[in-house]
Amino acid sequence: MSGTARRVPDFDTSTANIARMSDYLLGGKDNFAADREFAERLLRIAPEVKGMAVDTRDFVERVVRFIAGQGVTQFVTVSSGLPTQRNVHEVAQELVPGARVVYVDDDPVVLTHARAILARSEGTGVVKGSLLRPAEMVADPEMLRLIDFTRPVGLLIPARLQYLPDVDEPYKCVAYLRDNVARGSYLAIGHAVFDTRPELAAPMVELFRQIVHRSDDIPRTIDKVLRFFEGTELVDPGLVYIRRWRPDNPLSASRAERAWIVGGVAVIG
Template sequence: MQRPDWIPEGVDLEKPSAARCYDFYLGGAHNFAVDRELGRKVMEVVPNVQEVAVNNRAFLRRAVRYCLDQGVRQFLDIGSGIPTAGNVHEIAQAVDPGTRVVYVDNEPVAVAHSRSILGDNKNATIVQADLVDVEDVLDAPETQRLLDFSQPIAVMMVALVHFVPDSNKPREVIRHYYDRLPAGSYLGFSHVTGDHYPEGVQGLVELYKSSTNPVTLRTRDEVAGMLDDFELVEPGVVYVPDWRPDTEDDVWENPERSIVYGAVGRKV
């Protein structure tokens, strides 16, 4: 295939990536045939996966707005993915143009596209790093330039940690971030589960084994355990449609069909 000029060098066009599949589910254009092939297979085992992705994006929007309502004006969005409508900086800077946003992703296409979008935005930037490399994220020059670690920061880990295997000790990784954050900071968090639809979601797990980002399912108790350093905002760990819906469109008759738990926690 002819390589489009927007694709960074070194990107493997033969192996699907979670960020690009998510872009496909959301109707974006920054994905390849291999991502669309995997995405269509996922749709066969989880037919509402596009709705799941849109709903998870709506949770991100509500979590960001909640943090803004608490007075937070700086955000660290880790695993931010390929930019689509309703990015953190768009939501936050519509409320306060001075809000500072640092995106983090390890996917080269996501990083390249983010840089092109953020080029003229002095209050937003992107860092290429992996969630588990805490110092690479928090001590990056871009992070240190934009974020004031003496003031509350809202960290977003939305639809991210299910790509971190148990061998990478995600609970300890989250604790490292907690330890570095000032009091009054927040964590917005969502995670795929097989609690109510194990067969279909397990099919998704099997399919993602062929990608650069295999999935680890976790139960509600396991998700809550990852967040136990934080004081959880009501209603705690719930399926994302049940986390502070602000329109009828956010409400699902069967919220468990979202297959994603969400929560927001505060560092006291």
């Protein structure tokens, strides 16, 4: 897609887009000049961001393996982003062949690609929806075709909340999802923080203000991210830098704070 744009409703290639920027950082081709330019500006501020994109993808895979290991057979990924390697349905269905997975996003490019690629898999669906409209999300016919909310669900929000300011009431939206899934469900969240890199907060806010409106109350600290887990019980090791969350290789957890994204998984009781 790096050459010409497909015809997608409400699609603007002249403005940088978070999903396409992430695709670029992961080495994908579904991005445009504006996305690449924005990503390069981001890398000039914090070169480690490119590796953090990979860290996030690896964190999601470990989370899915853990949740599937608890007997959960259905997953909802909110603001899933563009398809990459080792997508949620691939990981889940390797472990549980009958696992059902729904990807939720409101970006037209993500939806187009997801429906073309991800929805080919039986038991996998794509829903146009937003974390900021949780009631619509859980009531979507495609969601209800695949997900039974009377049974435990793995609810994943790996890389979206960090872009949503408090004025949009993201805590309330996460709480709505928490209250509308079955007991024994799991909530997994990843979120960038600047506790160890406070000097990056101001330039990051200034940069992302160009594509994320009302960003003055972002970024959040670890304590503020912890609030998203209210009403749940975090599993070990709690809310930690994602390299430290049940790493496959303990050596990969060294200097974990350099990947300044925290993540956690909680059971909903």
